[in-house]
Amino acid sequence: MMGLWRVVLAVLLLWNCWQSPVAAVPLKVVTTTSDLASLVTAVGGDRVNVSSIALPAQDPHTFEPRLTDVQQLRSAQLVVKIGLDHDLWFDVLTQESGNPALQRGGERYVDVSTVIPLLEVRSVSLAPSDGHNHGAGNPHYWLDPVNADAITGIIAAALAQIDPDSSKTYEANRLAFLATLEQKVAEWQRQLAPYQGVPLIAYHNSYPYLARRFRLRIIDFIEPRPGIPPSPSHLTKLLREMKDEHVPVVIQELYESDRVPRLLSNRTGAEVVTLVSSVGAIPEVPDYLSLFDYNVHALATALGRTKV
Numbered sequence: 001m002m003g004l005w006r007v008v009l010a011v012l013l014l015w016n017c018w019q020s021p022v023a024a025v026p027l028k029v030v031t032t033t034s035d036l037a038s039l040v041t042a043v044g045g046d047r048v049n050v051s052s053i054a055l056p057a058q059d060p061h062t063f064e065p066r067l068t069d070v071q072q073l074r075s076a077q078l079v080v081k082i083g084l085d086h087d088l089w090f091d092v093l094t095q096e097s098g099n100p101a102l103q104r105g106g107e108r109y110v111d112v113s114t115v116i117p118l119l120e121v122r123s124v125s126l127a128p129s130d131g132h133n134h135g136a137g138n139p140h141y142w143l144d145p146v147n148a149d150a151i152t153g154i155i156a157a158a159l160a161q162i163d164p165d166s167s168k169t170y171e172a173n174r175l176a177f178l179a180t181l182e183q184k185v186a187e188w189q190r191q192l193a194p195y196q197g198v199p200l201i202a203y204h205n206s207y208p209y210l211a212r213r214f215r216l217r218i219i220d221f222i223e224p225r226p227g228i229p230p231s232p233s234h235l236t237k238l239l240r241e242m243k244d245e246h247v248p249v250v251i252q253e254l255y256e257s258d259r260v261p262r263l264l265s266n267r268t269g270a271e272v273v274t275l276v277s278s279v280g281a282i283p284e285v286p287d288y289l290s291l292f293d294y295n296v297h298a299l300a301t302a303l304g305r306t307k308v
């Protein structure tokens with residue numbers, strides 16, 4: 001009888017050994033945005049199961065979380081957010097999750113903005129009711145592709161803390177991703193090099209990081225302040241600037257009406273180009289690298305047509 005038990009035990013142990021790599025359950029990560037989700041996937045590969053909350057084609061400042069988003073968080077092992085005023089709604093959700101580790105200050109709560117050299121920092125305190133006004137610094141930092149180095153760095157560290165056995169895999173995935181990114185950045189810089197310093201108008205102040213990286217010059221915005229629609233006097237000012245500076249292109253946001261960009265275009269002859277600020281907002285940008293492929297191509301093509 002003892003012999004039989006030994007055999008059963010040995011089979012069970014073998015079964016366990018054989019099973020463990022296959023049965024390893026991916027870490028459940030919830031991010032606020034699709035851009036962060038794409039970068040978590042780049043680092044975590046098949047060892048993570050990532051979902052994001054904000055809808056990529058929607059204006060982030062009008063986003064309202066749903067009840068199902070709280071359910072997603074209940075089973076999350078790590079949460080990753082943009083921070084600043086971009087996803088203020090997230091802290092309410094993480095509180096609802098009932099898991100202190102996933103809440104601000106918790107060990108499984110990553111606010112990526114803490115590792116980014118921010119632009120446009122002003123000393124304004126923010127509350128959820130303040131909306132998307134860029135008070136504490138411009139939050140659109142993922143739109144500088146070089147910032148992906150710091151973003152993936154904090155993500156890899158957080159994943160390795162939860163799953164130390166996979167830390168080498170996370171770092172290897174990250175380095176492979178960054179090597180591809182570096183080549184891509186050089187390619188994007190070549191594509192945009194002829195347009196350095198050309199004056200541009202943008203709808204929302206989404207692109208200061210992109211502009212700095214590629215030496216683009218965004219001189220004004222259709223929104224006089226982030227989230228505020230333009231007044232007639234602001235439009236008059238824009239038209240004057242566009243004529244004085246010979247602005248060839250107006251950058252439109254995917255989720256805004258094109259009424260004002262069209263009006264500016266009709267009055268000045270400038271082209272309107274729609275850039276995409278988040279992964280997944282259109283089928284052509286399924287991941288972080290394709291987001292820049294798309295935007296750089298769109299911008300270079302529009303600027304090329306205007307023969308600046």
Ligand SMILES: [Zn+2]
Binds near residue numbers: 134139204205226
């Ligand atoms: Zn913004």
